[in-house]
Amino acid sequence: MAGKTLTRMDLSEAVFREVGLSRNESSQLVERVLDLMSDALVAGEQVKISSFGTFSVRAKTARVGRNPKTGEEVPISPRRVLTFRPSHLMKDRVAAGNRD
């Protein structure tokens, strides 16, 4: 495995290569895509990107947790968690690309 870490900069670079926009505008567009997706999720919406995957928000009820170090019981308040379900295409490509 190559094990590099890509960041927003690499996504902006991909946008820059794809269309003839400035690097600055490319990075702003990447930011807006992430913001629009985040806003929809915060509003409780599902974000479904075909051939990529689905982000959904699940509500979790309150439960009693335990501090694993001290064994002490602590209440865990109800919360919303984000889950991502990759598309078949993504799963297949990731599996194929990492096969040795």
Added chain:
Amino acid sequence: MIRSELIQKLSDENPHLYQRDVERIVNAIFEEIIEAMASGNRVELRGFGAFSVKQRDARTGRNPRTGESVAVEEKHVPFFKAGKLLRDRLNGDA
């Protein structure tokens, strides 16, 4: 929200861009993430989350219908972990 709605919103915000270019931009972003993971890389988008690849070890599985055991090879699966800012926003803390 689905891909086309995301493209529409971004298009509305950027009237100086052709919609087909906005489409190419959005597609390029998602394609870059998939390609990175297919090459065994990780994509870290601070505040939003991180996409990474997890290895699942080879195991002996079972056909749930027949109970027959089958060898399941080692494989790599995509994984996403939400970033702290987004997690906090989901819970109204930001």
